[in-house]
Structure formats: C-alpha cells, structure tokens
Amino acid sequence: MPGRINDDDVVAVRERAKIEEVVGAYVALRNAGGGSLKGLCPFHDEKTPSFQVTPSRGFYYCFGCGEGGDVLTFVQKIDNLSFTEAVERLADQVGIQLRYTEDSGPRAEPGQRRRLMEAHLAAAEFYSEQLATPDALVGRQFLAGRGFDRAAAEQFGVGFAPRGGRVLASHLKGRGFTEAELVTGGLIRPNGGYDFFQSRLLWPIRDSGRQVIGFGARRLFDDDRMPAKYLNTPETPLYKKSHVLYGLDLARQPIGRKSQAVVVEGYTDVMAAHLAGVDTAVASCGTAFGDEHAKLLRRLMGDHDAFRGEVIFTFDGDAAGQAAALKVFSGDQNFVAQTYVAIEPTGLDPCDLRLQHGDAAVRELVGRRVPLYRFVMTNVLSLHDLDRADGRLAALREAAPLVASIRDKAMVERYIRELAKLLGNEDFEEIRREVLRAASRSSRRASEPAAEPAEQAPPPRTALPDPQDRLLSLERGTAKLAIQSPQLFRPGWDGLGAGDFTHPAYAAVFTCVEKAAADGSAPDAGEDWVRRVAAAAEHEQLTSLIVSLAVEPLPVQGEVTSRFVVAHSAGLQLLTVMRAIAELKSKLQRTNPVEAQQKYNAMFSELIVLEARRQQLQSRSLGALD
Numbered sequence: 001m002p003g004r005i006n007d008d009d010v011v012a013v014r015e016r017a018k019i020e021e022v023v024g025a026y027v028a029l030r031n032a033g034g035g036s037l038k039g040l041c042p043f044h045d046e047k048t049p050s051f052q053v054t055p056s057r058g059f060y061y062c063f064g065c066g067e068g069g070d071v072l073t074f075v076q077k078i079d080n081l082s083f084t085e086a087v088e089r090l091a092d093q094v095g096i097q098l099r100y101t102e103d104s105g106p107r108a109e110p111g112q113r114r115r116l117m118e119a120h121l122a123a124a125e126f127y128s129e130q131l132a133t134p135d136a137l138v139g140r141q142f143l144a145g146r147g148f149d150r151a152a153a154e155q156f157g158v159g160f161a162p163r164g165g166r167v168l169a170s171h172l173k174g175r176g177f178t179e180a181e182l183v184t185g186g187l188i189r190p191n192g193g194y195d196f197f198q199s200r201l202l203w204p205i206r207d208s209g210r211q212v213i214g215f216g217a218r219r220l221f222d223d224d225r226m227p228a229k230y231l232n233t234p235e236t237p238l239y240k241k242s243h244v245l246y247g248l249d250l251a252r253q254p255i256g257r258k259s260q261a262v263v264v265e266g267y268t269d270v271m272a273a274h275l276a277g278v279d280t281a282v283a284s285c286g287t288a289f290g291d292e293h294a295k296l297l298r299r300l301m302g303d304h305d306a307f308r309g310e311v312i313f314t315f316d317g318d319a320a321g322q323a324a325a326l327k328v329f330s331g332d333q334n335f336v337a338q339t340y341v342a343i344e345p346t347g348l349d350p351c352d353l354r355l356q357h358g359d360a361a362v363r364e365l366v367g368r369r370v371p372l373y374r375f376v377m378t379n380v381l382s383l384h385d386l387d388r389a390d391g392r393l394a395a396l397r398e399a400a401p402l403v404a405s406i407r408d409k410a411m412v413e414r415y416i417r418e419l420a421k422l423l424g425n426e427d428f429e430e431i432r433r434e435v436l437r438a439a440s441r442s443s444r445r446a447s448e449p450a451a452e453p454a455e456q457a458p459p460p461r462t463a464l465p466d467p468q469d470r471l472l473s474l475e476r477g478t479a480k481l482a483i484q485s486p487q488l489f490r491p492g493w494d495g496l497g498a499g500d501f502t503h504p505a506y507a508a509v510f511t512c513v514e515k516a517a518a519d520g521s522a523p524d525a526g527e528d529w530v531r532r533v534a535a536a537a538e539h540e541q542l543t544s545l546i547v548s549l550a551v552e553p554l555p556v557q558g559e560v561t562s563r564f565v566v567a568h569s570a571g572l573q574l575l576t577v578m579r580a581i582a583e584l585k586s587k588l589q590r591t592n593p594v595e596a597q598q599k600y601n602a603m604f605s606e607l608i609v610l611e612a613r614r615q616q617l618q619s620r621s622l623g624a625l626d
Contacts, residue, residue: 079253120185126172128159216230479509
C-alpha cells in the first residue's frame with residue numbers, strides 16, 4: 001500500500017489550492033458580502049443558493065444539506081476520491097511535488113508517480129491512434145461485431161497494441177521516458193525491453209481521478225504467444241488489481257449521486273451498460289470481485305445507512321452464475337447497501353443482450369434485480385427434495401440462516417412467509433423458531449473473541465441544533481466567535497466553559513475549541529485555527545457543525561470587537577448563573593430552615609455568592625453593549 005504523504009506537503013497543497021477556484025470549477029459562485037461567496041449546492045438539488053464559500057478561512061458549507069469542509073474535503077466529495085487521491089490531484093494542479101513517508105509500507109520515490117502517470121497517458125494516446133491503422137482491422141471488426149462503433153471506441157479510449165515487439169517502447173523513449181520507468185510502470189517487459197502488450201485490443205484502466213494507471217488487453221490473433229484470452233497490467237506502483245474497478249472514472253459520480261453500483265463481468269459489458277444508460281456499471285480487472293472492491297464501492301456510495309443504496313451484480317443463470325452469487329453472499333456484510341442480483345434467463349451477458357435486444361433490454365435486466373438473499377435462498381432450496389419430509393427439514397435448516405442474516409429486520413417476517421410458501425409449510429411459527437435459532441447461533445459466534453481486535457465503535461452522535469432557534473442564539477453566536485475570532489477572548493476564554501452551553505452540540509463544539517487551544521499555540525483567526533478545532537471533533541456530524549459556524553456570518557456591522565465578544569461570553573455565563581440561582585431558590589423553598597438549619601444556611605450563603613456573581617456578569621454584559 002502507498003506510504004503516507006508528508007504533512008508539510010499536505011499543508012502546502014491546502015494553502016496553494018485556492019478554494020474559490022477549485023469550487024468555482026463546479027459551482028457558479030457570486031459575491032454574498034462579508035468576504036463570502038454563494039452558489040447552488042453541488043451535493044443536493046436546490047433552487048435558492050445555500051452553498052457558501054469563505055476564501056479567507058478556506059472552508060465551504062451548505063446550509064441546506066450540511067455538507068462542509070476545506071478544499072481537500074470538497075475534491076474528495078465532489079469526485080468521490082480518497083484523501084490521498086485528492087491531495088495528489090490538487091498537488092498536480094498547483095505544481096507541488098509530494099514527498100511520502102515509509103511508515104505505511106513501500107512507496108514510489110518522489111516524482112515517480114507523476115512520471116508513471118504521464119507515461120501511461122502517453123501510452124493510452126498512442127494505443128488509441130493505433131486503432132485506426134491497417135494492422136488493427138481485426139480489432140475494429142471485433143468491436144463492430146460487439147455493437148461498438150468508432151464513437152464508442154473513442155468514448156472509452158479503446159486502442160490497439162501493434163504487433164511489433166518494441167513499438168511502444170521506442171515511441172515512449174522518444175518522448176523522454178527511460179526504460180527503467182517503463183518497466184516499473186508495467187508498459188514494457190524487464191528482459192529485452194519488449195512491449196508488455198502486443199497485437200491486442202486494449203482498454204485503458206483509470207482510477208477514480210480519471211488518470212490512466214493500467215490496461216486490459218484481449219487476444220485477437222491465433223499466433224499470439226500469450227495464451228490468455230485477457231491480459232492485464234502487472235502489479236505496479238500505480239496498478240493494484242484488487243483496488244481497481246474498470247469504468248470507475250465514468251461511474252464514480254453517478255454511483256455517489258444514485259447510491260447504486262452495478263457490477264458486471266468484463267470490459268465490453270461495462271461499455272454496453274453505459275451506452276445503454278446504466279451509468280453506474282463497473283467491473284473488476286483480472287481478478288474476482290473481492291473485499292477491497294467492496295470497500296471501494298462503500299466509499300463511493302457514501303456513508304449511507306443500510307438499505308439506502310444498492311449493489312447489483314449481474315450473473316448468468318447457469319451453475320457458474322449461481323456459484324458466483326453464493327460467493328458474493330459470503331462477503332455481503334462488506335456492503336452498507338442492499339445487495340441484489342440481476343439474472344438474464346437466456347444466459348446472455350449485458351454486451352450480447354444489448355447486441356441482440358437493444359439498450360432497453362440492458363436497463364430492464366437491472367430493473368429486474370432481485371435481493372441476493374432471495375436468489376440464494378431459492379437456489380439452496382432447489383438442492384433438496386421438497387417432496388420428502390426430511391428434505392423439507394434439511395432445506396429449512398439450510399435456508400434459515402439466510403433469512404436470519406437479512407439486515408432489514410422489517411423484511412424478515414416477509415421472508416419467513418416466503419420461505420414457508422416455498423417449502424409448502426403453513427406453520428409459520430415453526431419457520432420463525434428455526435430462523436430465531438439460526439439468529440441466536442449467529443449472535444453467539446459473533447460474541448466470541450475474534451482473532452483480531454474489533455474496530456472501536458464510533459462515538460455517539462449528537463443531534464444538531466436548529467440554527468434559527470432564538471433560545472439558543474446566544475450559544476450559537478458565542479460558539480461562532482470562539483471559532484472565527486478566538487484572539488479577541490481574554491485568557492481562559494473569559495471564564496467560559498462547556499457547561500455554559502445548554503445544547504450538547506454547542507457544548508461539544510466548545511470542548512473542541514478548548515482541545516485545539518491546549519496544544520500551547522495561541523489561537524488566532526484563520527484557516528489553521530478552524531482546522532485545529534475541526535480535527536478535535538469525534539465524528540463528521542460535529543465537524544460539519546464546526547465548519548458551518550466558521551463560515552456563517554456574525555450578526556454585527558463592521559469589524560468584530562473585544563467588547564462584542566465580552567457581551568456574548570459574559571451574557572452566556574450570566575444565563576448559567578441565573579439557572580443556578582433559580583435551582584438553588586427552589587431547593588431553599590423545599591428545605592425546612594428549622595429542621596435542616598445547617599444545610600439551609602449553607603445554601604443561603606451560596607445564593608449570596610451567586611447573586612454577587614450575577615450582578616458582576618450583568619454589569620459586564622450590559623457595559624460591553626454600551
């Protein structure tokens with residue numbers, strides 16, 4: 001796996017990549033006053049702009065859907081990139097050469113990644129041009145026979161590797177690339193410098209940032225020395241087959257927008273699906289769909305709750321397709337989304353289906369998807385003789401764990417009835433008892449100590465406050481001041497504490513403020529301070545609130561002053577003291593001064609102190625407003 005990007009380089013990328021320019025490439029921004037820009041949010045549909053960018057602090061926030069963050073967060077979310085991919089993309093744009101530490105494993109030397117990506121881009125352009133040559137006639141005929149014209153080939157960048165042994169090597173060396181770079185990138189072979197791909201049809205494989213990182217190639221000629229029908233780029237610093245999905249560059253945004261991914265089996269299937277209107281189609285490259293692919297799709301679909309998204313696998317209706325579905329089911333818990341299968345009864349793959357029956361047939365195939373559980377359950381039951389009592393019992397015991405594992409518990413009862421119908425058993429209670437026993441056995445296994453420590457449960461999230469709640473306006477204003485103008489507070493935050501905030505979310509924000517200030521460096525208004533506060537948040541929801549408070553305008557004309565800050569801090573503490581006084585007076589009324597004289601006198605003395613504190617805070621708060 002790649003090493004970690006040097007922290008100083010990440011900071012440099014953030015500073016040099018202007019958020020207004022990066023966001024402006026996706027959103028039409030207009031001046032909103034107060035140094036902020038506004039536009040229609042790219043993350044949800046809206047008619048009135050609620051998406052705000054504050055260049056001076058380097059943050060954006062949408063007051064409609066709650067999305068917010070810095071320039072790196074924006075690139076990650078808008079293009080569904082990982083943090084590393086976002087940093088690398090912006091580094092390329094602003095001309096920063098990244099350095100990598102070795103604490104996460106081996107990593108390409110500084111600058112090598114960019115060179116390899118440039119070499120792959122040049123190779124892709126070369127292969128694409130070669131498809132028009134006379135030698136590539138067989139390749140063009142293959143594409144035409146699969147229903148793809150020249151426009152389709154150009155859309156997916158399909159190319160042709162010449163029959164000559166060192167044609168690509170000679171071309172790229174002429175462009176300034178060294179033999180060592182081409183070997184490292186998997187473009188030529190180490191012994192003799194021969195082209196890795198020869199006399200084959202090629203598909204460029206791109207990462208989620210649309211950068212070419214490898215190729216997939218199909219055999220065309222009988223005299224090809226490589227017997228494999230399909231050949232892929234070997235493992236390189238760019239290409240890791242277990243982390244790559246073909247078509248991801250085209251499907252990335254639709255997958256994130258629709259929270260749906262359609263997994264097909266080959267390059268031409270991806271082409272056919274996209275041309276037919278299924279723009280969320282992807283395929284694994286040179287390896288079976290695995291855990292890392294599942295994690296990638298989870299990230300692309302977003303951090304949704306279960307049942308909101310769909311992962312749809314297309315399989316043939318034959319035994320091989322059924323076996324593939326069972327394999328996917330065994331790893332189904334990798335997905336947050338519901339998992340479905342789309343089976344074509346005729347056995348046609350999406351490419352042949354489009355060729356024989358048109359685009360609508362491919363869309364209908366996806367539309368006929370059925371839950372993976374149901375498909376697997378039906379196939380499990382087909383393995384037993386349901387005309388015999390012992391066969392039905394065996395089928396029930398094998399199918400019950402499938403029903404018990406359904407994540408949508410509201411659907412369990414429905415599947416119990418469906419299983420009973422398939423078994424011809426009207427005793428729903430018997431089916432339910434077997435499902436409950438299967439669930440109990442599964443729970444016991446899950447509770448057993450694992451070989452590796454389980455991931456720590458995420459911290460509980462706090463409901464966000466209503467920004468328009470007038471009763472909390474002083475708390476929100478004070479939290480905004482602590483984030484936007486921390487340098488105007490007196491030492492020790494002018495006596496403020498998290499306990500002065502009645503809403504748990506605002507209290508959590510102020511706790512983050514205190515943590516950010518505890519590192520010893522003086523808090524100062526600006527992007528770095530906001531980032532330090534956000535870094536102290538325990539979950540994304542709190543981070544989002546901090547970002548919103550950082551970009552939300554303050555209710556003040558002109559510059560914020562220390563008097564304005566004192567009015568808020570003293571006013572908030574005044575409310576805390578007044579609540580304490582009210583509670584103490586209530587206790588005094590319930591206490592008998594004769595029977596509990598000592599307790600009563602102690603509370604009365606405390607009340608005197610609180611009253612003095614109230615007068616002091618009231619004087620400071622009102623004085624600051626004069």
